[in-house]
Amino acid sequence: xxxxxxxxxxxxxxxxxxxxxxxxxGARLTASVQYKRKVWQxxxxxxxxxxxxxxxxIMGGTRFIGLFLSRLLVKEGHQVTxxxxxxxxxxxxLPGEPDSEFSDFASKxxxxxxxxxDFDFVKSSLSAEGFDVVYDINGREADEVEPILxxxxxxEQYIYCSSAGVYLKxxxxxxxxxxxxxxxxxxxxxxxxxxxxxxxxxxxxxxxxVYIYGPLNYNPVEEWFFHRLKAGRPIPIPNSxxxxxxxxxxxxxxxxxxxxxxxxxxSKEVFNxxxxxxVTFDGLAKACAKAGGFPEPEIIHYNPKEFDFGKKKPFxxxxxxxxxxxxxxKSVLGLKPEFDLVEGLTxxxxxxxxxxxxxxxxxxxxxxxILGKSLVLQS
Amino acid sequence: MKKxxxxxxxxxxxxxxxxxSGGGKTVWGEPADIGKVLEGATFDVVLDNNxxxxxxxxxxxxxxxxxxxxxxxxxxxxxxxxxxxxxxxVEGDTVKADAGHVGVEKYxxxxxxxxxxxxxxxxxxxxNNKDCEEWFFDxxxxxxxxxxxxxxxxxxxxxxxxxxxxxxxxAVEKPEAASGNIFNCVSDRAVTLDGMAKLCAQAAGLPVExxxxxxxxxxxxxxxxxxxxxxxxxxxxxxxxxILGWTxxxxxxxxLKERFDEYVKIGRDKKEIKFETxxxxxxxxxxxxxx
Numbered sequence: 001x002x003x004x005x006x007x008x009x010x011x012x013x014x015x016x017x018x019x020x021x022x023x024x025x026g027a028r029l030t031a032s033v034q035y036k037r038k039v040w041q042x043x044x045x046x047x048x049x050x051x052x053x054x055x056x057x058i059m060g061g062t063r064f065i066g067l068f069l070s071r072l073l074v075k076e077g078h079q080v081t082x083x084x085x086x087x088x089x090x091x092x093x094l095p096g097e098p099d100s101e102f103s104d105f106a107s108k109x110x111x112x113x114x115x116x117x118d119f120d121f122v123k124s125s126l127s128a129e130g131f132d133v134v135y136d137i138n139g140r141e142a143d144e145v146e147p148i149l150x151x152x153x154x155x156e157q158y159i160y161c162s163s164a165g166v167y168l169k170x171x172x173x174x175x176x177x178x179x180x181x182x183x184x185x186x187x188x189x190x191x192x193x194x195x196x197x198x199x200x201x202x203x204x205x206x207x208x209x210v211y212i213y214g215p216l217n218y219n220p221v222e223e224w225f226f227h228r229l230k231a232g233r234p235i236p237i238p239n240s241x242x243x244x245x246x247x248x249x250x251x252x253x254x255x256x257x258x259x260x261x262x263x264x265x266x267s268k269e270v271f272n273x274x275x276x277x278x279v280t281f282d283g284l285a286k287a288c289a290k291a292g293g294f295p296e297p298e299i300i301h302y303n304p305k306e307f308d309f310g311k312k313k314p315f316x317x318x319x320x321x322x323x324x325x326x327x328x329x330k331s332v333l334g335l336k337p338e339f340d341l342v343e344g345l346t347x348x349x350x351x352x353x354x355x356x357x358x359x360x361x362x363x364x365x366x367x368x369x370i371l372g373k374s375l376v377l378q379s
Numbered sequence: 380m381k382k383x384x385x386x387x388x389x390x391x392x393x394x395x396x397x398x399x400s401g402g403g404k405t406v407w408g409e410p411a412d413i414g415k416v417l418e419g420a421t422f423d424v425v426l427d428n429n430x431x432x433x434x435x436x437x438x439x440x441x442x443x444x445x446x447x448x449x450x451x452x453x454x455x456x457x458x459x460x461x462x463x464x465x466x467x468x469v470e471g472d473t474v475k476a477d478a479g480h481v482g483v484e485k486y487x488x489x490x491x492x493x494x495x496x497x498x499x500x501x502x503x504x505x506x507n508n509k510d511c512e513e514w515f516f517d518x519x520x521x522x523x524x525x526x527x528x529x530x531x532x533x534x535x536x537x538x539x540x541x542x543x544x545x546x547x548x549x550a551v552e553k554p555e556a557a558s559g560n561i562f563n564c565v566s567d568r569a570v571t572l573d574g575m576a577k578l579c580a581q582a583a584g585l586p587v588e589x590x591x592x593x594x595x596x597x598x599x600x601x602x603x604x605x606x607x608x609x610x611x612x613x614x615x616x617x618x619x620x621x622i623l624g625w626t627x628x629x630x631x632x633x634x635l636k637e638r639f640d641e642y643v644k645i646g647r648d649k650k651e652i653k654f655e656t657x658x659x660x661x662x663x664x665x666x667x668x669x670x
Binding site for chain 2: 172239240243276277286287321327330
């Protein structure tokens, strides 16, 4: 049985906002938060507190989305605990994050160490602690959620990171939240989780992102393009390159997760969260080039059926149109993404790949298979 | 006007009289002479669904202004948007500065206190002046392949005309809200060209064979061979939803069935059609066609 380690801290007093958010946080994030502070000051409040400071559990939170989300929650004055196996440090300084901000975060973030697949432990540790809100960022299967719900009968809200991958493939797009879902998809665990939440007497909210990007992305989305651009290599894109996809910046996603917290309008609702504009594969290659200050890339189209790549993926996106409408989040929650595509990719480049960091080493083996054949055809 | 669909509006054709029987009046004349033709008549709202450039619309706009019209609405075109790598076309996106409709939009925005512009794409519905779904039906019912340039993945927006009319009606009903705005006058979904072909076939209850071709390689001007743009041409009706509270109702799966029923009812499935351009393309591709 894993041992439970919860470090007790004083409840954070009045703070919500730091007056100067670094470029790491993105200047735009300050806008709505500063407005809140102004309002309270006008009302003559002596202590500026969050609307109600909550005890929040994040399942996961040390890899990508959670890094940004946990910081926002701590800044808003909530008590935030990360449930992780402890393989990654609970607090890692993010690129561009000032020391003072990081140490403030590190001093406040709490850790509940355990394996979420150990359902008995999950149930006992959570019920011992008691939490007001759960953010489930790394849940994949419905059975992982049951012990959490069982442990917290008075849970105010269960906020789930689902996926737009649950939608049934369609010629008729964009995907709206009401569209048919695919019970056979690779993401059926997410669907089953959503169904479970809906069937239980719990206040749930489900967020369906499309492709997420931003600094520290562990999925080689922008990184895949940046490797090739840096190496001065052509970018091999399957078929026409006209396939339309959609990227959403991780900071906008974190903001969305904050927006639904304690929000009645989000109760028992599903929201697609991603960028306001979609992009073609060819367009994405060009946008990545712009973001990194590279010259316009050479794009090579190929027919994937003509090649055998073995187990390797020659391209990081689904070879189809795949995009979702984010209108519901906009009209119901008033949520508007801050980053447009080139701005967001630039943010990612400046804070991550452009500093020499990336998650996966460049692997051009599938490119060479494609290019080898293309060269042969041209000669 | 004797030609369909114009002859459906007021002349007694099989008792249609669409506009007249709806309580409207029809007056025929040249837009340039509008002041004379409508002498003495006053209106609250004028909608110009005719002009594509300032030369044609200016007389109408000027007359409307001088006769005290309160709201001027213009049917522009989503075709004025500059092509983009980041669809969809959204109100406010860059337009082609030299487009005729753009000149009109600018003029009416300077002339009227209360104006709005609507940018449609393709539409389906009874009395359409331009072939849309019919182009697909013509080939599907005759067992001919549907020839689509490029990959067939091009996204387009095909709206039932009732979506357009409901949006325009809302603008008339909510003049304050509509004032000073541009609205993409389209349905709220995109469909691929391949998808449209398949939906038409489904509506007809018949199989479809889609053949893709490269217009340049075949020596064909795609504009003449195919009624849709050979590129992503996809606008979304975001302003109408946000500002007017408009909702779209187009559902091609259902709407195309009704369109196919009419297609058959008017006997177009039996009409003799020469598919010269299609045959030229097929010959270049060396695809056999059952005669």
